[in-house]
Each structure stands twice: as structure tokens, then as C-alpha cells.
Amino acid sequence: MSAITQKTVVVVGGSRGIGAEFVRQFAQKGNRVIAACRQPSQANEVQGLENVTLTQLDVSSPQSVEQWAGEVQKLASHFDYVINNAGIYGRRVGLSDVTYDDMLATFVTNCVGPLLVVQQLHKRGLLGGTSPSVVANVTSKVGSVEDNRSGGGYAYRSSKAALNIVNKSLSIDLAPDNVVCTLLHPGYVRTDMTGGAGLIDKQTSVAGLIGVLEDGAAGTRELQGTWHDYKREVVPW
Ligand SMILES: NC(=O)c1ccc[n+]([C@@H]2O[C@H](COP(=O)([O-])OP(=O)(O)OC[C@H]3O[C@@H](n4cnc5c(N)ncnc54)[C@H](OP(=O)(O)O)[C@@H]3O)[C@@H](O)[C@H]2O)c1
Incomplete structure (x- = not known):
């Protein structure tokens, strides 16, 4: 294991919870951290921390992503780590109640947003x-096809499965540019998203x-295109 220190790190969705x-x-x-928050003025958990700069970003808006990328470009010329963590679960509804809007809203935040963030940072x-x-890219095991034994969760499951395939393509397209794209599953964590359960x-x-x-920095673990959980185990697709 090689400690990550003195790097420039972006955390998207850094206002609360896992982010x-x-x-x-x-x-x-000892890293320099740029936290991207939808409402920096409300991000009480990370305000005033040493080495942390707050920036404004709503990943569900392409205009916001573009404007934010222009702002962070003024703060640093290279990002060593980008933690694409922003996500929503959406309404907890089953087959009879899930709507067009439920599906799109979750897809936009959990899949389109992370892709546009990477696109903008790479373009610049x-x-x-x-x-x-x-x-x-912070995904969820709930987006694993193999692991789905309980059904339901249409919007969230599909948005994370879509993020997983986006990560795979990014890992291929950006490899020649010295960019590694990997998936992380946090486990079942006690946050607002889970209502404190976990x-x-x-x-x-x-x-x-x-x-x-x-482990990836130390060269002891393959990160390009792979998917690991917080126990450092490989998650099945
Ligand atoms: N908790 C779990 O058990 C679990 C398990 C697997 C995967 N995950 C994933 O881990 C990530 C973090 O989850 P969490 O449990 O920490 O959730 P959370 O407590 O609900 O926090 C979600 C974070 O995402 C941000 N966010 C949501 N929509 C955004 C947008 N449009 N633009 C910018 N930021 C946005 C929120 O910002 P605001 O404060 O502005 O709302 C907040 O910082 C998510 O991607 C989630 O899917 C969580």
C-alpha cells in the first residue's frame, strides 16, 4: 500500500455522507482537496477544513458542469484523483409506481453527471x-446484475449499472492518456441516503x-476498469 498524500483530489458530491x-x-x-457541492453554503461538514476548497456544482445540469470545470481549471492544472460520488436513490417505489420521471432523474444524476464531469476535465x-x-466512480452493488436477487429498485439499479458500463468505456478510451477509471462500492453505509440504516x-x-x-498507487492492485468494495474485494458484474 502506498499512502496517498500531497496530491490534488476532487470530490464530487462532497457536502455530506460518504463524499x-x-x-x-x-x-x-495532507492532500489538497477540491470539494464540489451543490450548495457550498450548506456544506457544514466540510466548511473550514484545512486543505479544502469548496466549489459549486450540480451534476444534473450540463451548464453547471461546464461552468464548474472552468472554475476548477483556475485552481489547479492537474487532478491526481477524481472521486465521482454524487448520487441520489430517488423515490422508493416498485414496478406499479415507478415513473418516467423517476427513471430519468436518477439516470441523469447517477450516470450522465459523472460522465460529463470526466468529459469536461479531460477536454481541458x-x-x-x-x-x-x-x-x-462511486457505484453500488445494487447495480450488479449477478447480485440482483431481490428485484425492484428500477431507477437506482439501472442508473448504477449504466454508470458501470460508462466507467468501462472510459477506462478503455482514457488509458492511452494515462487516466485510470475504476468503480468503488462503499458497502451498506449509514447515511442520509439509507435513512441512517446500514x-x-x-x-x-x-x-x-x-x-x-x-493499493492501486502501490501497483499491487489493478484499478483500470475494475470494481472493488470497501473490503477490497472484487464485486461481480
Ligand atoms: N450509503 C450507502 O449505503 C451507499 C451504498 C452504495 C453506494 N452508495 C453511493 O455512494 C454515493 C454517496 O452516497 P451517500 O450514502 O453518501 O448519500 P447521501 O448522504 O444522500 O449524499 C449524497 C451526496 O450527493 C450529492 N448530490 C446529489 N445530487 C447531486 C447533484 N445533482 N449535484 C451535486 N451533488 C449531488 C449530495 O449533495 P447535496 O447535499 O447537495 O444534496 C450529497 O453530497 C452515492 O453515489 C450513492 O449512490 C451509497
Whole structure:
């Protein structure tokens, strides 16, 4: 394992939950962290942290993504790590009640947003090149086809499965530019998204996920196009 320190890290969706914990742990390790928050003024968990700069980004808006990329370009010329963490679950409804709007809203935030973030940063030359970059797309095991034994969850499951295939294409397209694209599953974590339910806390989850990235930095774990959970185990597709 090779500690990640003195790097420039972007955390998208850094206001609370798992994203805020990524911000806190990366900053504590001596990295410079740019947290992208939908409402920076409300991001109480990460305000005032040393080594952290807050920026404004709504991943569901292409205009916002473009404007944000222009802003972060003024803050740094290269990003070593991009944690694409913003996500929504959407309404908890089954087959009889899921709507067109439920499907689209979840897809836009969980799949289109992360793709546009990478597209904008790559277009501006902020990823890869002479120094490597790692893009970590935060997905969910709920988006695993093999793991789906309980059905339902149409919007969330499909949006994360779509993010997974987006990550796969990014991992192929950006490899020649020295960019590694990988998928992370946080586990079942006690956050607002789960209504406080879960098997682990966000500290444990994020420490494990950063461990996966540190194994990658040490060259002991393949990250390009792969999918790991916080226990450092490979997740089935
Ligand atoms: N918790 C779990 O058990 C679990 C399991 C598997 C995967 N995940 C994934 O882990 C990630 C974080 O989940 P969480 O549990 O920490 O959820 P959370 O507590 O609900 O936090 C979600 C984060 O995403 C941000 N976000 C949502 N929509 C956004 C948008 N349009 N633009 C910018 N930011 C946006 C939120 O910002 P605001 O404060 O502005 O709303 C917040 O920072 C998600 O991708 C989720 O799918 C979570």
C-alpha cells in the first residue's frame, strides 16, 4: 500500500455522507482537496477544513458542469484523483409506481453527471498526461446484475449499472492518456441516503475505499476498469 498524500483530489458530491468523509480523510492525509457541492453554503461538514476548497456544482445540469470545470481549471492544472460520488436513490417505489420521471432523474444524476464531469476535465487537459490520474466512480452493488436477487429498485439499479458500463468505456478510451477509471462500492453505509440504516459507518467505508486506491498507487492492485468494495474485494458484474 502506498499512502496517498500531497496530491490534488476532487470530490464530487462532497457536502455530506460518504463524499464529505472522502473530503475529510483525503485532507487529513495532507492532500489538497477540491470539494464540489451543490450548495457550498450548506456544506457544514466540510466548511473550514484545512486543505479544502469548496466549489459549486450540480451534476444534473450540463451548464453547471461546464461552468464548474472552468472554475476548477483556475485552481489547479492537474487532478491526481477524481472521486465521482454524487448520487441520489430517488423515490422508493416498485414496478406499479415507478415513473418516467423517476427513471430519468436518477439516470441523469447517477450516470450522465459523472460522465460529463470526466468529459469536461479531460477536454481541458486536467487529467492524465505526464502524471497519471485516477477517476473513481462511486457505484453500488445494487447495480450488479449477478447480485440482483431481490428485484425492484428500477431507477437506482439501472442508473448504477449504466454508470458501470460508462466507467468501462472510459477506462478503455482514457488509458492511452494515462487516466485510470475504476468503480468503488462503499458497502451498506449509514447515511442520509439509507435513512441512517446500514452495516457500517462512513469512516470505515471511506478508509477501505481509499485503501483500494492506495493499493492501486502501490501497483499491487489493478484499478483500470475494475470494481472493488470497501473490503477490497472484487464485486461481480
Ligand atoms: N450509503 C450507502 O449505503 C451507499 C451504498 C452504495 C453506494 N452508495 C453511493 O455512494 C454515493 C454517496 O452516497 P451517500 O450514502 O453518501 O448519500 P447521501 O448522504 O444522500 O449524499 C449524497 C451526496 O450527493 C450529492 N448530490 C446529489 N445530487 C447531486 C447533484 N445533482 N449535484 C451535486 N451533488 C449531488 C449530495 O449533495 P447535496 O447535499 O447537495 O444534496 C450529497 O453530497 C452515492 O453515489 C450513492 O449512490 C451509497
